[in-house]
Amino acid sequence: MASAGVKAAGWSVIAALAAGFVVAPPWATASLPTSLTAPPRLSADHSRPDIASRKGSGKFGHWSVDRYGLPAYDYTTDELSAGRAVQPELAGSRDAWSQLGNDHVIANGFNHGYTELWSLDRDYERTNAYDAAAQHYAGGYGYLRAGRHVISTMYDDRPKHAHTQRRFGTGYYRKSVFASGVQVHETDFAPWGSAPLLLDDVTVTNRTSHPLTAKWYEYWDVDPQTQSVVSVPRGVTSPTYDAQSRTLSVGQLPSAADVTPQRIFASALDSPISGWDTDTTSFFGAGTRARPAAVVAGRTTQSVAPPSVDGVAGRTLFVFASPVHLAPGASTTLHYAYGVAASHAIGGLVRRFSNDTAALEDTERSWRSYVPLFDFGPGTAWLSRELQWDAYMLKSGESYDAACGYHIITQGGYYTFGDGVNIAYRDPLQYAAAIASVDPAVAADIIRYSAHEQPAGTGVIPYGIAPGCLRFDLGTSDDLDLYLLWATTRYVETTRDIGFLDEHVPYYQDIGNGTIWQHLELAFHHQENLVGHGPHGEYVVGATGDWSDLSTGLLQMTESDLVTVQAVYTYRQLASLAAAAGHRAFAASLRAAAARDARVVRAEWVSRGWYARGYSGLRRIGAGAIFEEPQPWAVLSGLPTRSQAIKLVANYRRFLVGVDAPKVIHGPSKIGAALTPAAADPDVTERSLPPAPDGASNFVDGAWYSPNGWMTWALSALVGEVPHAARYAWSEFVRNTLTAHADAYPNAWDGVLSVDDVCAPFFYSSPQVCGNGLSTSYDTQIYHQDAWSLFDAAQIAGITPTARGLDVRPAAPMKTYSIRERSYGIASQPGLLSGYVRPMHNGSIVVRVTVPSTKDVTVFVGSHTSRYRVRGSVVTFGMRVRAHRAADWAVRYHPAGES
Numbered sequence: 001m002a003s004a005g006v007k008a009a010g011w012s013v014i015a016a017l018a019a020g021f022v023v024a025p026p027w028a029t030a031s032l033p034t035s036l037t038a039p040p041r042l043s044a045d046h047s048r049p050d051i052a053s054r055k056g057s058g059k060f061g062h063w064s065v066d067r068y069g070l071p072a073y074d075y076t077t078d079e080l081s082a083g084r085a086v087q088p089e090l091a092g093s094r095d096a097w098s099q100l101g102n103d104h105v106i107a108n109g110f111n112h113g114y115t116e117l118w119s120l121d122r123d124y125e126r127t128n129a130y131d132a133a134a135q136h137y138a139g140g141y142g143y144l145r146a147g148r149h150v151i152s153t154m155y156d157d158r159p160k161h162a163h164t165q166r167r168f169g170t171g172y173y174r175k176s177v178f179a180s181g182v183q184v185h186e187t188d189f190a191p192w193g194s195a196p197l198l199l200d201d202v203t204v205t206n207r208t209s210h211p212l213t214a215k216w217y218e219y220w221d222v223d224p225q226t227q228s229v230v231s232v233p234r235g236v237t238s239p240t241y242d243a244q245s246r247t248l249s250v251g252q253l254p255s256a257a258d259v260t261p262q263r264i265f266a267s268a269l270d271s272p273i274s275g276w277d278t279d280t281t282s283f284f285g286a287g288t289r290a291r292p293a294a295v296v297a298g299r300t301t302q303s304v305a306p307p308s309v310d311g312v313a314g315r316t317l318f319v320f321a322s323p324v325h326l327a328p329g330a331s332t333t334l335h336y337a338y339g340v341a342a343s344h345a346i347g348g349l350v351r352r353f354s355n356d357t358a359a360l361e362d363t364e365r366s367w368r369s370y371v372p373l374f375d376f377g378p379g380t381a382w383l384s385r386e387l388q389w390d391a392y393m394l395k396s397g398e399s400y401d402a403a404c405g406y407h408i409i410t411q412g413g414y415y416t417f418g419d420g421v422n423i424a425y426r427d428p429l430q431y432a433a434a435i436a437s438v439d440p441a442v443a444a445d446i447i448r449y450s451a452h453e454q455p456a457g458t459g460v461i462p463y464g465i466a467p468g469c470l471r472f473d474l475g476t477s478d479d480l481d482l483y484l485l486w487a488t489t490r491y492v493e494t495t496r497d498i499g500f501l502d503e504h505v506p507y508y509q510d511i512g513n514g515t516i517w518q519h520l521e522l523a524f525h526h527q528e529n530l531v532g533h534g535p536h537g538e539y540v541v542g543a544t545g546d547w548s549d550l551s552t553g554l555l556q557m558t559e560s561d562l563v564t565v566q567a568v569y570t571y572r573q574l575a576s577l578a579a580a581a582g583h584r585a586f587a588a589s590l591r592a593a594a595a596r597d598a599r600v601v602r603a604e605w606v607s608r609g610w611y612a613r614g615y616s617g618l619r620r621i622g623a624g625a626i627f628e629e630p631q632p633w634a635v636l637s638g639l640p641t642r643s644q645a646i647k648l649v650a651n652y653r654r655f656l657v658g659v660d661a662p663k664v665i666h667g668p669s670k671i672g673a674a675l676t677p678a679a680a681d682p683d684v685t686e687r688s689l690p691p692a693p694d695g696a697s698n699f700v701d702g703a704w705y706s707p708n709g710w711m712t713w714a715l716s717a718l719v720g721e722v723p724h725a726a727r728y729a730w731s732e733f734v735r736n737t738l739t740a741h742a743d744a745y746p747n748a749w750d751g752v753l754s755v756d757d758v759c760a761p762f763f764y765s766s767p768q769v770c771g772n773g774l775s776t777s778y779d780t781q782i783y784h785q786d787a788w789s790l791f792d793a794a795q796i797a798g799i800t801p802t803a804r805g806l807d808v809r810p811a812a813p814m815k816t817y818s819i820r821e822r823s824y825g826i827a828s829q830p831g832l833l834s835g836y837v838r839p840m841h842n843g844s845i846v847v848r849v850t851v852p853s854t855k856d857v858t859v860f861v862g863s864h865t866s867r868y869r870v871r872g873s874v875v876t877f878g879m880r881v882r883a884h885r886a887a888d889w890a891v892r893y894h895p896a897g898e899s
Contacts, residue, residue, distance in 0.1 A: 036892075038860040042818070042825050043836040043886035049375035051385035056739025058746040059084055060096065061166075063385060068364040070170040070371070071385045071392070073098065073753055079111050080156060084747040088769055089756070091776040096749050098168030099781055101396030103194040103407060103442075105339070107140075109173025111166060113154035115140025115188045117198055118227075119340050120410070121402040122258035123467045124420040125234065127340050129225040132289070134313035135280040139220035139338065140188045141175065143295045144204060144324070146214040149180045150291050157290035168753060170392050171367045172360065181208035191359045192366040194400065195349055197339025201360055204334070206326035214324040215274070217295050220266045220338040222250055222278075222316035226467075227420030229777075235310040236264075239278040239318070241302070245350045246273055248318045249343075253310060257403070257468035264340050266318035269354045271334040275300030277319040294319070333357070367392065372438055373820040374793055376812065382739050387793055389738075390786035393754055394435050397783055398442055403469035406449035407442060409435070411782060413756055414771070418778035421472050423464030425453065425480045426547065427784070429487035430706065434787035436494040437794060437823040440840060443491050448505050450484055451519040456507040460530060461523075463544065471508065475552070476542030478531045479563045481523035486570040488520060489577050493801035494823050496839030496881070501581065520574065521586060527567065528593060534559035536615050537600035539567070547629060547706070548675075554699035555688065559615040561622070562629040565601045568594050568637040576803035601630075602639055609647035611639075624686030625697050626655050628675045628707050632714035642721055649715070649722050655681065657732075658762055665763045670744035672708040672736040674761035676701055695763045702758040702772065708736045709788025716795045716811035720850075726796075726813045733792050736785065744768070750779050757782040794819060797826050798850075799835070805845030805879070806837060831895035834860075836886040837879075847889055849875045855894035862888055 051071060054062045059077070066072040075096065079085035085094040097108040106118045110130075116138050117127045130138040141153040151159055153175045158164050162179035172189035183205040191199050200220075206212040224234040235253035242249070249265035252258075277283045277294060282303035285293025294300055300321045308314025322334050337353050353359060371388040397409045401422070410416040411427035422428075428446050436443035453471070454461050461480040462471035492500060501520075506513040514522070527539075534540045538559035545551030546560045571594035578587035604612040606623055611630045613622030621627070631648060634640060640648055653659040655677040658667015665678040676698040677684045679691070688698045696702075715722075715729035722728075734740060741751035741759065745768035750756065756779055759770040771779050797819045798810035810828055818827035826835040833849055850873050851857070859868040859877050868877040881887040 036858055036865060038863045038865075039832060039834055039890050039892070041836070041862075041886075041888040042820065042827050042834050043838070043888050045818075045820065049373055049384040050381040051388060053382035053385060055382035056386065056737070056742040056752070058742040058748070058752045060749055060752060063382075066167070066169055068170070068368055070364065070368055071389045072167050072169040075111055075166045075168060077111075085749070087749055087779065088766070089750050089771045089776065089779040097780075098173060098753050099393060099396050100171065100173060100188065100190045100198070101398065102190040102192060103398055104196045104400045105190060105198070106397060106399055107188070107190060107198055109140070109168060109188055110138075112156045113141050113152075113166070113175055114138035115173060115198065117338065117340070118399075118417065119196065119262075120399040120408070120422075121196070121262060121340070123234070123255050123261075124227045124416070126223075126225050126227060126231070127264050128221040128338075129223045129231065131223055131313055134223070135284055136221045136223035136313060136317075137219075137289055138223075139317070140173075140198070140200060141186065142202060142219050143217040143292065144182060144184055144214055145217065145295050145298055146180060146182055146212060149182075150295055151177055151179050151182060151184060152290055153177050153184055153186045154289070170371070170389070171363055171396065178207070181206070182212065182214070183207055187360060189360055189363055190396070191353070192363040195339070195352070196341045196400070197337050197349060197353075199353060199359055200336040200338065202334045202336070203331055204324050204326065205331040206328055209328050211328065212324065212326040214326075215298060216322045216324055216334060217292075218266075218268070218271075218320040218322065218334070218336050220318045220336075222264050222318060223313060224252055224264065226255065227417065229419050232311055233308070233313045235308050235312075236314055236316055237307050238304055239316055241276060241278075245347060245354075246271075246320070247346065247350055248276060248278060248320075249346060250278075250316055255310070257466075257470070262340050263343050263346060265346050266320070266338045267336065267350045267354075268320045268322065269335040269337055269350065270357065271320070271322050271336060273320045274323050275302060275321045277301060277303045278316055279303035279305040280315045280317050283317060283319055370395065370438075372790070372822075373818075375819070376817045377814050383734070383737070386737055386739055387789060389753075390789045391435075391438050393786040394431060394783055394790070395439060395442065397781070401449070401465075401469065403467070404449055404452060404465065406452065407445040408449045409442065409446060409783060411757070413780065413782035414775035414778040415782070417781065418775050421464050421466050423472060423474065424477075424549065425450065425461055425464055426483040429483040431783055431787045432487045433490040434791040436491045437821045438790065440491070440495045440497060440823065443495075444497065444500060447484070447488050447491060447516070448503075450487070451505045451516060453508055454484070454519055454522065456512045456514075458526075458530065459508070460526065474549075475544030477544050477546060477549075478539045478541050478560055479546045479566060481527040481531075482563065482566050482570050484523045485520055485574050486566075488516060489570070489574045490801070492577060493573075493803060496837075496841050496843060496845070498581065498841050498843070517583065524586075524590065524593075534615065537564070537596075538614060539563040541614070548700040551700060555613075555621055556616040557614050557621060558617055561601060561604050561612050561614045562633065564597050565611070565630050565633040565637060565639070568597045568601060568639070569633050571597070572637070573803070580803045598637065598639060601634060601637075605640070605644065609644070609651045611648075622686070625677050625684045626651050627698065628652070628656055628673060628711060632707070632710035635714035636710075636717055645718055646722050649718065649725070649728060652711070653728065655684070667762055669703070669735065669762035670767075671741050671759060671762070672703040672705065673711060673732065674701070674703055674763070675707060678761075678763035680763065694760075694765055696761065701761060703761045704758045705736055705755070705784040705788055706757065708732060709784065709792055712736065712788070712792040713795050716792070719809070719811040726811050729796055729811055730813045733789075733796060737789060738785065741770075754780040755782065755785050756780060757784050794821070794824075798828070798833075799824055799826055806847045808833060808835065808847065808849040810850070832890065832892050834888070834890035836888045837881060838884065838886045839881045840883055842881065842883050844878060844880050846876060846878055849891045851875055851891055851893045853894050853896060855896070856892075858892040860888075860890040860892070
């Protein structure tokens with residue numbers, strides 16, 4: 001153990017370290033005289049948490065662990081007959097799907113058996129949209145003709161008495177059919193990396209006692225549809241066939257947003273082929289989807305579909321016929337590709353994957369290495385599984401926007417895949433903050449993309465981006481600049497990627513460029529001078545509002561308390577970063593603005609025990625009803641006193657979670673908290689005019705994953721200040737999981753594999769329904785639930801990156817747990833906290849660890865003991881770190897102080 005004198009001598013260096021990134025503590029590599037042995041390094045722990053749990057499966061199938069050790073969902077419901085397959089969010093459709101994707105493209109594998117490919121490269125489009133009326137069935141499945149038998153891997157067309165399996169895996173969609181003595185396993189997947197295509201591996205096994213001579217017909221459709229509220233078929237040229245590479249391809253007609261369109265293609269890769277077809281009329285003929293005429297006849301005609309015009313579905317498809325000859329018990333695997341790329345790139349893609357027959361195994365190994373490892377102890381295997389799935393959903397939701405020149409995770413869901421726009425500006429930035437610890441490269445590109453949306457000079461940031469990298473405006477909002485400031489700060493704190501701030505990024509439409517620092521300074525200027533302050537000192541809302549879109553109209557709101565308190569938190573964090581990097585004038589401006597805004601928000605404390613929402617002219621909004629949005633940011637900014645914080649949390653739980661509330665509102669909530677209280681609550685004295693829908697007291701209503709994520713974070717910050725805060729944070733955290741929704745409402749598909757941005761609050765008449773009601777054409781795949789689960793899991797475990805380094809303040813209700821991500825990890829057990837950081841730059845950091853007891857403390861940096869300082873319950877020490885290498889630390893203490 002270090003002596004008091006050693007601790008005191010070291011503090012002067014830590015104080016110097018706080019002023020910048022590059023000051024190295026002299027004890028970072030020195031070993032103190034001691035015989036103590038360092039605990040095992042957490043970064044060297046490659047064990048896997050248990051993820052084998054069926055909890056959260058709902059009634060559509062069950063979660064499992066696949067042969068790669070990754071989460072998978074076996075969909076077992078017959079959607080054609082089961083009443084629960086009917087989705088109210090989709091106006092009664094029986095569709096259900098799971099997401100596939102890599103760094104470039106996204107695809108959906110459907111319960112019916114087909115797969116659709118999605119591209120953001122230029123015009124946002126589906127390349128093979130399902131349109132049964134025009135004989136376009138998407139593809140990603142096929143037909144095995146064996147004698148008189150036709151075996152389709154399309155689930156809806158499966159042979160009578162066939163044994164089938166559908167698995168939505170981490171990175172793949174697998175369909176298995178066993179009929180007539182033959183087994184077919186078909187796996188659609190997006191290969192790891194940035195190739196703009198899907199691969200399809202088809203394994204045929206002869207389970208009979210006699211030789212099998214058969215033919216496999218690989219089917220991919222060509223039905224490009226420009227995605228918008230009403231999807232429009234896109235015209236194509238006549239397809240062509242390249243015999244040398246066994247590749248079919250077709251050109252797309254130019255559009256306003258895409259003057260140099262890419263080609264859609266399919267290739268048989270290394271698989272033998274005996275023929276092909278490209279015309280729906282020739283292939284299906286007088287047959288059906290289940291039994292195309294060409295398959296029944298055992299032929300192909302090398303048909304060439306005619307060109308088509310915009311607005312009218314054409315006749316193009318891609319079909320390869322591959323002969324199959326198998327001895328009894330033998331198997332063969334055929335490999336195919338389907339994608340969309342520039343003409344000059346197709347040949348290289350085909351050659352690459354023709355020589356990579358192990359692409360599926362390689363992809364799954366990469367996913368296994370990628371997903372974070374969370375273990376919160378006995379009984380939480382379901383949570384370890386779900387957090388891996390969350391990371392998968394975020395990563396596979398990444399796409400490449402060639403018009404803008406960056407990768408992006410759009411808000412997703414009906415916004416992107418239904419309406420065909422990348423909105424809202426703030427949402428990808430929230431995803432960047434969450435994924436920074438898992439995948440810094442993705443987070444950095446999201447920030448570049450977002451900075452590129454910022455106009456030079458006095459122009460305002462658009463609400464979103466439309467195809468062609470053109471701004472999409474939906475009124476104006478008063479918080480968009482803040483999200484660029486917050487996400488960038490969080491990214492640099494998490495990764496220590498200090499050089500990123502000096503990187504140059506163009507302004508909107510490439511009119512000039514600036515460093516990231518300059519983009520941040522411009523965002524601050526916009527927030528302070530363009531948004532400005534109203535008569536009560538709060539930021540003036542735009543035509544649309546703030547985070548709660550349309551709040552200007554629905555609440556007649558003119559000033560936002562939410563944005564004002566978000567500015568307090570964001571400005572303070574960025575000020576610390578700016579000061580540490582030597583931007584002292586900018587830091588001073590940020591601190592002054594934060595202090596001013598903090599005074600404004602403190603005055604908005606309502607005597608009943610919460611912060612007001614804002615103003616409508618002279619009328620205060622949120623005096624008679626608690627609105628969730630501003631509360632977590634006020635807590636994170638440290639504004640409430642201890643007594644105020646206790647009262648705020650009690651009111652939050654009473655009104656928004658429904659704990660100990662009157663029975664008339666049907667609480668407590670089985671899932672996340674409501675944004676506003678129930679109209680039927682007798683203690684609510686403020687209600688919107690006109691009335692909010694379905695039992696809510698005020699607009700905007702619902703249980704939203706984003707503000708619930710903020711609140712979970714805030715509750716974790718109150719541990720040690722508010723009684724039971726750790727339990728409350730954990731409760732909010734787990735109630736916002738997919739598992740919570742699936743267990744509460746097992747007959748609802750929306751919420752099993754992914755979910756929308758909002759679900760119904762507990763007092764609604766149909767609390768199982770998700771979505772905001774703006775669309776019935778698409779549901780699920782909005783990534784707030786995934787992003788905030790990952791973010792909050794780290795916060796509850798105790799990890800908060802800072803400008804100086806790392807604050808470790810455990811907020812989990814259990815004593816033993818561990819999390820391991822790329823950028824950092826932490827493990828807790830009685831008497832020991834350990835962890836690591838893996839930065840992107842060399843330098844030095846300060847680590848502050850809050851421990852239950854400061855008796856018999858020993859600090860280890862790597863394998864050596866280290867000097868430290870104790871103040872209250874916080875142990876502080878310094879570490880020298882190297883780029884892309886894990887730097888381990890540990891704090892051992894006497895466990896008697898734990899409670």
